[in-house]
Amino acid sequence: MRTELCGIELAHPIINASGTFDAIAARRVFGDALLERFPFAAYISKTVTLAPREGNPPPRLWETPAGLINSIGLPNKGLARYLAEDLPQLAELPVPLIVNVMGFTGEEVAELVGAFSEREEVAALELNVSCPNVETGLVMGADPGETAALLHRVRPITDKPLIVKLTPNATDVVAVARAAQDAGASAVSLINTIRGMALDPRSGRPWLGGTTGGVSGPAVRAVALAQVHAVAAALDIPTVAMGGVQRGSHALDLIRAGAAVVAVGTESFRDPAAGARISDELAALAANSGNSLTEKPLNC
Amino acid sequence: MRTELCGIELAHPIINASGTFDAIAARRVFGDALLERFPFAAYISKTVTLAPREGNPPPRLWETPAGLINSIGLPNKGLARYLAEDLPQLAELPVPLIVNVMGFTGEEVAELVGAFSEREEVAALELNVSCPNVETGLVMGADPGETAALLHRVRPITDKPLIVKLTPNATDVVAVARAAQDAGASAVSLINTIRGMALDPRSGRPWLGGTTGGVSGPAVRAVALAQVHAVAAALDIPTVAMGGVQRGSHALDLIRAGAAVVAVGTESFRDPAAGARISDELAALAANSGNSLTEKPLNC
Amino acid sequence: MSSATAPQRVLAPFGRRAARIIERRVYGAYVVLRCADPDGPRPAAGQFYMLATAGWGGGEGERPFLPRAFSVLRVPAGHGLEFLIEDVGPGTHRLCELQPGEDLLLVGPLGIGFAPPSEARRPLLVGGGVGIAPLAIWQDELGGAPALLGFRDAPRAEGARLLADARVATDDGSVGHHGLVTDLVREELDRDGHAVVYACGPPAMLEAVRALCSARATPAQLALESGMACGFGACFGCVVPTRRGYVRLCVDGPVLDSAELETALVAGAGH
Amino acid sequence: MSSATAPQRVLAPFGRRAARIIERRVYGAYVVLRCADPDGPRPAAGQFYMLATAGWGGGEGERPFLPRAFSVLRVPAGHGLEFLIEDVGPGTHRLCELQPGEDLLLVGPLGIGFAPPSEARRPLLVGGGVGIAPLAIWQDELGGAPALLGFRDAPRAEGARLLADARVATDDGSVGHHGLVTDLVREELDRDGHAVVYACGPPAMLEAVRALCSARATPAQLALESGMACGFGACFGCVVPTRRGYVRLCVDGPVLDSAELETALVAGAGH
Ligand SMILES: Cc1cc2nc3c(=O)[nH]c(=O)nc-3n(C[C@H](O)[C@H](O)[C@H](O)COP(=O)(O)OP(=O)(O)OC[C@H]3O[C@@H](n4cnc5c(N)ncnc54)[C@H](O)[C@@H]3O)c2cc1C
């Protein structure tokens, strides 16, 4: 099941979704067993911003039918401390490292891209233009013009692959994806979480400290498949697909819909080793169904 | 729990969602018991179009985690036969009748609105500008300008309340809602189904005859609450809220988020009398929590 | 045969009700659940119910979510209902796990059942797999009729014990005729074509029966399957193509006159 | 006390594993599940596990979906793990229904447990409701320590049987002191303040204990609760505010030094 993404060699097509697996914390909890049995073929970091962020006030989580709403608010230590403290530890992972970055202006994104571009531990960058918890993210990734402008600004800065993470909260995701491709994106990834909300059963006020949040998990799987199918059919660059993947069959669906690589997010919360299980299930399915995963997907 | 919607008296705040309860078929199945224990405070018809429609080829249904994807394709007998055959039967229902219409041009919508406007069995009209199974529906309801233009075209034609049903598949649902209000809509209703897809596990090809469909049920509840909360806060006209309502507590959430009336859709498939149960549960909750449902919702 | 005058559509009580399971029997690969339904009417042969349980959901892939459709197998002397269930997915799996004392949540009876034999034609029952279910109650109603039943293998062929006067065919030849039940149907109709066929089973079997009968101008009533969400005409999801266009199988079927069909191969039905 | 030198964070095997339930006991309003965990290490007192079952989901409102966090109650002589569970919602309801022979799906041990008493201060255990769970294993590790336990009512007060040397307070006065457990804590600390307090319970109780102790400069270790999705630092959802900013309770807690907290009232915790 070896495959590749923008020239990055991958042992199998399953990686993690940004912000759903903290490899440094997981190593504190599981020790080096994590490295010996690392569940993903590449590791994508949680979103890094220029300045440190505390994130949203708690509560940050609400469980929904077959899903989860989160309003985490992109807490992170900021670029400087990330480069100094986290990158060296992440370099010890047995897989390629992709850093997910987000800025509130093109200038900020350019600074982030430039900084990581110089670090050879970093195989690629993912641009988060789609986090529904942060206004700007929604705007940038929802508008083809904004997305194109951002890519024109940062594409020249680095030779590393640039993966644009699309927001599902847009009228025409395909148009945004096309704009990203035309402006030089190396790949697109989708879906990010879908805007959602919950009320405190007792007070009737918003449960989440951030008022609204993003829905993930099995509840969004069918929406993800529709968007991946539409985007992959319209683009020539590879698609990293995610959204509610729990089993190899769900990954196979996304690959059949045109995805090059599949990311696992919320399911890792239920089982830290879910990525490895899903990759094994996918390999078994591909073997049985005689389905070569590299074959051109059915274009329906 | 008596309430009202655009001047229409309602015995309680629970009505059906368009296309999820065929009162004529239900009467064939359950007999007059349906009329004696009618579960909804008003009855909204399935979408009626000018010309008859066969609808999409089967399969039309796919079950998802805590949800359903449908690609029904708006089958209906068309305006002429609807007026002649269905309206007289629906007039026998013990509750006010709201007819949901959809056209592929402003002209068609105008013709539909004009025709129903003359029938005094009809208490109000719902404009479906949001059905994700029909291309035009998506476009009209996703664009504020298109929506305003449609309202300007049809508002002068009738004195009956016009409820605009919004699509959730839009970048800025609030902007579309505002456009509808400013152009004379009497109320808005949301959410319609969210675009989704499924593949045949065996062939890997799209399962649904319509290729893609719309997701409904508990899986979309958190998304519906977020959109209703945002729209109700921005509008002065009433909001009819729906999306995954299964219990009185879910209806209470939507009312606390600003909804005037709550519609039940997919849950009726699990229990035809769900609407009555939900209305009873809501009344009990309102009593206990001493929550007057008419009190101005918390604006958070 | 009072029953021959039985209505084909018995009205359902409005809403979903709980029916306590009083017996669970296993026939090879199939489970038969008997439940008490004091508030329900006696259904017509060929009608079906939408079934669910408490704690529906939580199975494979967080399913089932919607209720599932099941033909009534038999109405035991006295009262109550029997259903025949094959475990093919999360919903049937959950139902097959149910034990006496637990509740079924049901809506029904639903749909239109079999019409009594017209003229002096002899009834011939043709079933495949779980499709034998509606034939059992119909055989009771008719006061007897020969049955030709097809199964994949021996464990499933045990289902034949649910009907009287049955000839069996199995795909693997482990029981009865080695081959398709339609071989037996052809034989029977060649012997005496003056019959009316009542058939229920997988799409391919029904289509073969339809073709055989139309070639011989033998009237046939086919109980079809299609994916259903509601069972009472609410969702328009269960349509099958007929000569008069799409019809909702849950309210205009599940029994259709084969003359209405160009094909019995329904998209999305069967496993 | 070999245990006093026990590590506070025992590493967890990577991934989720099945643990067969070998005993289920009821203490009034609480259920104690004992499971075999041959592949798991001996946890430190105060650590917790994320628990789920097969067929998770399908409860009230199609939940639970995510695993739920539970402190280890006790490590029975030999091996295995015990958990104390109160049915407060769909997840705990499902767990309380489990019977011997069924499997728990667990990840753990997780988090940081209690630190041994510093100096010559005497340990004082303070628990409320299900918060008594981590105190039981800690009492074992310490080789004994007095416990002050608060409960809502008599059925819950039966939980006190899980610890030795316990004084009980109930809100309704049905058992022991009529009032809050913090009344007993104040009494104890006034009698002899040279103690280190180990507390676990509802937010309001922990906050009262924190205030009492800080007023007396009595060191206290508080085992907090917050809503968790993953339990191993992956989601950043379980943060609580401390003097050094938000910390993830699942990896930097659940036991926190009260000196780190301005308040123990955690948003979204408790029922
Ligand atoms: C009128 C009628 C009468 C019936 N009578 C009987 C009977 O007497 N006994 C009996 O055993 N069965 C009967 N059936 C069939 C029964 O309803 C189905 O076997 C049952 O619905 C399967 O549900 P499941 O969850 O177990 O399997 P599913 O997972 O629902 O799979 C069953 C089939 O549904 C399709 N499918 C798979 N996944 C999905 C999905 N996510 N969404 C939608 N479709 C999917 C596939 O074609 C699959 O083969 C009847 C059906 C009808 C319409």
Ligand SMILES: Cc1cc2nc3c(=O)[nH]c(=O)nc-3n(C[C@H](O)[C@H](O)[C@H](O)COP(=O)(O)OP(=O)(O)OC[C@H]3O[C@@H](n4cnc5c(N)ncnc54)[C@H](O)[C@@H]3O)c2cc1C
């Ligand atoms: C470290 C730790 C140790 C614990 N140890 C124990 C123990 O030993 N014994 C024990 O019984 N409990 C323990 N708990 C608490 C236990 O985890 C919760 O009681 C359990 O998660 C409740 O799940 P539920 O599905 O039963 O209830 P839920 O429905 O999850 O409700 C429980 C609370 O969660 C909130 N809530 C309600 N609905 C939702 C929703 N949809 N999404 C998110 N939150 C919601 C509300 O505050 C509600 O009161 C511990 C918790 C932590 C963090």
Ligand SMILES: Cc1cc2nc3c(=O)[nH]c(=O)nc-3n(C[C@H](O)[C@H](O)[C@H](O)COP(=O)(O)O)c2cc1C
């Ligand atoms: C708790 C949580 C935190 C997340 N944080 C980020 C993030 O920091 N950056 C980002 O681009 N996406 C983030 N996401 C979105 C996921 O990467 C992914 O797009 C989404 O969860 C859908 O996949 P899933 O259904 O498999 O979880 C987060 C998701 C969750 C649930």
Ligand SMILES: Cc1cc2nc3c(=O)[nH]c(=O)nc-3n(C[C@H](O)[C@H](O)[C@H](O)COP(=O)(O)O)c2cc1C
């Ligand atoms: C099977 C089905 C058919 C529907 N048909 C229509 C329709 O004809 N017109 C319309 O405006 N909405 C239609 N809808 C959308 C519903 O009215 C409602 O907006 C949506 O299902 C969300 O509510 P729910 O989650 O309670 O089902 C349909 C939904 C379903 C599930």
Ligand code: FES
């Ligand atoms: S199953 Fe819903 S209309 Fe037939």
Ligand code: FES
């Ligand atoms: S529970 Fe996920 S980080 Fe703590």
